[in-house]
Amino acid sequence: MSEAVDYSIFLARDAQGHAEMSLAVDGIDCAACIGDIENGIRALPGVVKARLNYSTHRLTVAWDGEGAPAQVVDRLQALGYRAHPFAGRAEESEARHAQWLLRCLGVAGFAAMNVMLLSVSVWSGNVTDITPETRDLFHWISALIALPAAAYAGQPFFQSAYRALRTRRLNMDVPITIGVILALGMSVVETALHQEHAYFDSAVMLLFFLLAGRYLDHEARRRTRAVAGNVAALRGEMAHRLGPDGVPVRVPVQALAAGDHILVAAGERIGADGVVAFGASAVDEALVTGETLPRPVGSGAPVYAGSLNGAGALTVKVTAGGEGTLIDDVQRLLDGATSARNFYVRLADRVSRLYAPMVHLTALVSAIGWLLLGAGLHHAVMIAVAVLIITCPCALALAVPVVQVVATGRLFRAGLLINAGDMVERLAIVDTVVFDKTGTLTLPEPELRLPEGADPALVAAAARLALSSRHPLAVVLARQAATAPLSEVTEWPGQGISALMDGVEARLGSLAFCGAPAPADLPATASLIAFRLGARTLVVGIDQGLRPDAGEVVAGLKARGLDVRILSGDRPEAVAPVAAHLGISAFEAGLKPADKIAAINALKAAGRKVLMVGDGLNDAPALAAADVSLSPASGAAVTQAQADAVFLGTSLSPVEAAIDGSRVAQRLMRQNLALAVLYNLVAVPLAVLGHVTPLVAALAMSGSSILVTLNALRAARFGRPVISVPQQSPPGADVVPAGVEEATA
Amino acid sequence: MNVLLYLVPLALGLGLAGLFAFLWSLKSGQYEDLDGAAVRVLSDDDLTEESRK
Numbered sequence: 001m002s003e004a005v006d007y008s009i010f011l012a013r014d015a016q017g018h019a020e021m022s023l024a025v026d027g028i029d030c031a032a033c034i035g036d037i038e039n040g041i042r043a044l045p046g047v048v049k050a051r052l053n054y055s056t057h058r059l060t061v062a063w064d065g066e067g068a069p070a071q072v073v074d075r076l077q078a079l080g081y082r083a084h085p086f087a088g089r090a091e092e093s094e095a096r097h098a099q100w101l102l103r104c105l106g107v108a109g110f111a112a113m114n115v116m117l118l119s120v121s122v123w124s125g126n127v128t129d130i131t132p133e134t135r136d137l138f139h140w141i142s143a144l145i146a147l148p149a150a151a152y153a154g155q156p157f158f159q160s161a162y163r164a165l166r167t168r169r170l171n172m173d174v175p176i177t178i179g180v181i182l183a184l185g186m187s188v189v190e191t192a193l194h195q196e197h198a199y200f201d202s203a204v205m206l207l208f209f210l211l212a213g214r215y216l217d218h219e220a221r222r223r224t225r226a227v228a229g230n231v232a233a234l235r236g237e238m239a240h241r242l243g244p245d246g247v248p249v250r251v252p253v254q255a256l257a258a259g260d261h262i263l264v265a266a267g268e269r270i271g272a273d274g275v276v277a278f279g280a281s282a283v284d285e286a287l288v289t290g291e292t293l294p295r296p297v298g299s300g301a302p303v304y305a306g307s308l309n310g311a312g313a314l315t316v317k318v319t320a321g322g323e324g325t326l327i328d329d330v331q332r333l334l335d336g337a338t339s340a341r342n343f344y345v346r347l348a349d350r351v352s353r354l355y356a357p358m359v360h361l362t363a364l365v366s367a368i369g370w371l372l373l374g375a376g377l378h379h380a381v382m383i384a385v386a387v388l389i390i391t392c393p394c395a396l397a398l399a400v401p402v403v404q405v406v407a408t409g410r411l412f413r414a415g416l417l418i419n420a421g422d423m424v425e426r427l428a429i430v431d432t433v434v435f436d437k438t439g440t441l442t443l444p445e446p447e448l449r450l451p452e453g454a455d456p457a458l459v460a461a462a463a464r465l466a467l468s469s470r471h472p473l474a475v476v477l478a479r480q481a482a483t484a485p486l487s488e489v490t491e492w493p494g495q496g497i498s499a500l501m502d503g504v505e506a507r508l509g510s511l512a513f514c515g516a517p518a519p520a521d522l523p524a525t526a527s528l529i530a531f532r533l534g535a536r537t538l539v540v541g542i543d544q545g546l547r548p549d550a551g552e553v554v555a556g557l558k559a560r561g562l563d564v565r566i567l568s569g570d571r572p573e574a575v576a577p578v579a580a581h582l583g584i585s586a587f588e589a590g591l592k593p594a595d596k597i598a599a600i601n602a603l604k605a606a607g608r609k610v611l612m613v614g615d616g617l618n619d620a621p622a623l624a625a626a627d628v629s630l631s632p633a634s635g636a637a638v639t640q641a642q643a644d645a646v647f648l649g650t651s652l653s654p655v656e657a658a659i660d661g662s663r664v665a666q667r668l669m670r671q672n673l674a675l676a677v678l679y680n681l682v683a684v685p686l687a688v689l690g691h692v693t694p695l696v697a698a699l700a701m702s703g704s705s706i707l708v709t710l711n712a713l714r715a716a717r718f719g720r721p722v723i724s725v726p727q728q729s730p731p732g733a734d735v736v737p738a739g740v741e742e743a744t745a
Numbered sequence: 746m747n748v749l750l751y752l753v754p755l756a757l758g759l760g761l762a763g764l765f766a767f768l769w770s771l772k773s774g775q776y777e778d779l780d781g782a783a784v785r786v787l788s789d790d791d792l793t794e795e796s797r798k
Contacts (some may be wrong), residue, residue: 118753
């Protein structure tokens with residue numbers, strides 16, 4: 001780590017003017033790590049603050065004066081933790097929103113408790129000996145507490161209802177807002193008229209329950225996004241940017257901008273989209289196109305972010321850097337595909353669209369009905385308000401979000417990070433699963449395949465020589481090495497490397513370079529690399545291994561009655577054996593992104609509900625086109641942003657868990673909605689007939705909310721514990737989330 | 746009913762005190778790292794040399 005690294009784009013200033021930086025830290029798994037990290041970092045010169053957030057695995061460090069950010073990263077590395085700086089502007093505003101909701105919740109809770117205290121006195125006093133003066137006093141005090149509290153705590157609903165009405169839509173917040181305002185207004189009138197009943201307690205309690213649901217919902221998503229952000233940051237992609245003086249400086253890829261020149265060494269990933277300015281090589285674009293064979297590039301050829309450089313060093317002129325590393329084509333396809341899915345409306349919204357007009361109509365009809373029956377205007381309006389309060393969608397507004405929160409927490413523990421709020425509802429009705437091959441069914445990192453009867457000593461020697469090469473295939477072989485690299489190695493550009501091993505010439509490289517015959521017993525999909533030591537030769541294959549449980553998961557999905565298919569951008573020869581091995585008969589290979597969309601749209605046109613699982617940049621539009629989509633954490637950043645959920649680790653079982661979990665969650669949501677409807681069927685007639693006193697309204701409302709919440713908690717217990725969150729993960733994906741039990745609390 | 750003259754304000758005062766305590770703890774960031782707070786109590790780092798004996 002002697003090389004200069006420029007982390008300056010991640011630096012911010014804190015309130016005291018210290019330079020401050022946030023880092024995503026990997027490898028934290030116990031309480032002792034907190035002390036290790038904080039004390040280790042505080043011991044650095046100039047550091048004034050080091051605070052680790054154990055929930056999100058983020059470290060905040062502040063310096064006085066000239067401390068260098070790279071020093072902190074190195075120090076953490078020395079302590080045994082991988083870390084990468086983090087720029088989380090969007091998350092800051094989310095944290096502020098969460099705080100605001102919590103403040104509203106606190107205010108509503110305070111008001112609900114105190115108003116309830118007074119209301120219970122009034123209720124019991126009404127049947128015993130309360131004097132009208134005392135009752136009025138209690139009602140006025142209730143008004144004094146409830147009005148300002150509701151004005152403050154109701155803001156999340158009022159604002160949302162106002163936004164909805166301004167765009168001429170109805171959402172759940174509209175009946176809530178109308179109900180709360182009418183109830184408060186009517187209660188003030190009742191109090192002024194010295195009546196027996198007021199609804200202050202119902203109004204603030206309603207706000208309290210609804211805010212609790214909303215806060216839980218928001219918090220679960222925020223936590224998921226924080227972990228997803230860590231996964232992205234910890235990949236820690238760096239690039240060598242050429243300074244004005246021609247000296248390369250290591251910078252995070254986020255800092256690259258169009259016009260920069262970057263140096264890409266052999267075996268390195270390219271950090272941004274660009275054109276080759278100088279040099280020749282072959283690039284592996286498996287993440288971008290799904291094609292596993294390297295594509296030769298020379299001066300003027302376009303290269304894309306995420307592709308792996310082969311044997312030669314390249315100087316690339318960046319055309320799109322930072323967050324904008326997209327192929328325009330992919331982006332255009334994405335836009336088209338995304339808008340096609342927007343017609344889908346969340347279950348709760350669909351219900352509320354019907355529900356809101358129905359509630360208001362019922363209230364209006366009962367008021368008119370009572371007027372026609374000869375009741376006074378005051379009495380009729382009171383009944384309408386009672387109808388509005390008792391139907392106020394407390395249970396309904398909690399029914400879906402609470403299940404979602406609990407199910408999200410459960411899926412999180414199975415290794416899934418959920419991006420889209422309505423994913424559970426879409427996933428539950430899926431009947432076709434489409435997999436991409438490279439990086440999805442297969443592991444993103446290639447695996448070594450040895451021919452039968454390979455001499456272990458020869459393999460060890462080959463691995464030792466491979467340590468001196470940065471060729472991507474050699475790097476895989478070098479993982480087998482147990483000894484130090486050789487000191488003198490000659491490079492033969494485009495062919496391989498050679499060295500003297502115990503006085504014998506050893507060569508590693510292409511089959512021709514080593515004079516080795518092509519073997520018959522290696523898989524046809526493997527890339528070959530040859531080794532010659534004196535007269536003996538060895539040919540090994542480097543192949544993309546299947547995910548360890550791919551077979552099981554595919555079989556499991558079929559057992560659930562799902563149609564499993566493969567759509568791959570890779571060559572047919574590479575796809576066929578994988579499909580045969582997994583027992584998937586429906587596969588298509590050599591597809592361009594547009595072909596994948598066409599294939600998915602054809603399935604959708606045939607009435608299928610399609611789940612797409614893919615990782616490459618080429619899959620992003622197809623993911624957007626499918627009804628619902630999953631992506632592994634090792635996938636391209638764009639693809640992850642497009643997927644409804646991201647799964648961690650090397651195992652494919654989260655796909656199965658996601659389908660099971662969402663089916664259970666869907667069932668619970670339906671049950672909850674049915675419960676809410678049932679509650680309304682019982683409560684509404686009572687209210688319309690004029691039997692609802694504030695006491696009954698308060699009991700019915702909180703009772704239905706608690707029932708729905710308890711039912712939702714059952715989502716935490718579905719199925720067997722799928723996996724204990726992935727232990728052996730590919731590099732960059734091994735963030736083990738701490739439990740999310742809070743989400744269900 | 747004179748007892749109400751001081752009992753009601755007292756109840757409200759206690760409620761308000763609780764509310765302000767909650768708002769203060771929220772503002773000072775005590776809800777930002779609930780997992781961390783749970784495990785930090787186990788650490789002895791904040792003890793001085795004497796109190797450790």
